[in-house]
Amino acid sequence: MVRERVSDNVYVFTSELYAQVNAGAIVGPDWSVVVDTLAYPEETNEIRDFLENRLESPVRYVINTHHHADHTLGTCWFSDAIVISHSLCRQLLETKGREALREAKRLNRELWDVHVISPDIIFSEGGISLKVGKRTLKLVHLPGHSEDGIGVLLVEDRVLFSGDIMMPLPYIVDGDFDVMIESLKRIPQMPLENLVQGHGEVILRGEVGSVVQDNLDYLATIRRHVKKAARRRDPEGYLAKIDVESCGKSRILLNGLAEDLHMRNLYALLDRMQ
Ligand SMILES: [Zn+2]
Numbered sequence: 001m002v003r004e005r006v007s008d009n010v011y012v013f014t015s016e017l018y019a020q021v022n023a024g025a026i027v028g029p030d031w032s033v034v035v036d037t038l039a040y041p042e043e044t045n046e047i048r049d050f051l052e053n054r055l056e057s058p059v060r061y062v063i064n065t066h067h068h069a070d071h072t073l074g075t076c077w078f079s080d081a082i083v084i085s086h087s088l089c090r091q092l093l094e095t096k097g098r099e100a101l102r103e104a105k106r107l108n109r110e111l112w113d114v115h116v117i118s119p120d121i122i123f124s125e126g127g128i129s130l131k132v133g134k135r136t137l138k139l140v141h142l143p144g145h146s147e148d149g150i151g152v153l154l155v156e157d158r159v160l161f162s163g164d165i166m167m168p169l170p171y172i173v174d175g176d177f178d179v180m181i182e183s184l185k186r187i188p189q190m191p192l193e194n195l196v197q198g199h200g201e202v203i204l205r206g207e208v209g210s211v212v213q214d215n216l217d218y219l220a221t222i223r224r225h226v227k228k229a230a231r232r233r234d235p236e237g238y239l240a241k242i243d244v245e246s247c248g249k250s251r252i253l254l255n256g257l258a259e260d261l262h263m264r265n266l267y268a269l270l271d272r273m274q
Contacts, residue, residue: 010159011027018040020201026132027057028057032055039069065150069101076116083118093116167198188208193205222242
């Protein structure tokens, strides 16, 4: 796990074990808020150790940006914390989340002690705010990668933890293509110093616009290819030749998962168009 400080008492923790997942922490005067967790127990326990033992700041809240296992499985290691999410995230954790974990446990011994935690505080319409000392955390719905996606905006510091609506490569298989575009377009309108994506590097103020545009361009490119494919006799065969690089993204992104995620994007989009 790599730790980075992005603002006063604001940290980002990036997984070295799985797809550069990011978790974050806002350290207040008496307690901390954690935004997402890392999937492998050893990495989330490193986060907890840093906050609770080194900074002596107990974790009072854990925010789940969405239900996907790579972000939520570590929640169970903060047993005293109150968990906050979108209402759909709780629904999805209790159904798909439990199912996915059962499957993951069969394949991975390291997850045997992990269990799914149902969020305690949920919201649906609008958003909610949380005060951490003098700071304001605004939780806003940012769907598209998944319907339950939220972002956490640190208003005074101008830091956005976006969840997976922003990743080095957009992933739409569990989400909605048009909704993702709408959510992405909202991000450059926020006044930001730092954008902490769900995976990969932290984006600095001057780069936010171009990085978001790069993802919008990727989405437009794959839509063009899938439309073309849908008119062919062998659409799958056509799409198999459209690699991630030809759509403007590097194959080394996300620890090399990029090509695989890209192909799944193409086939998911084709499914929906047909
Ligand atoms: Zn996700």
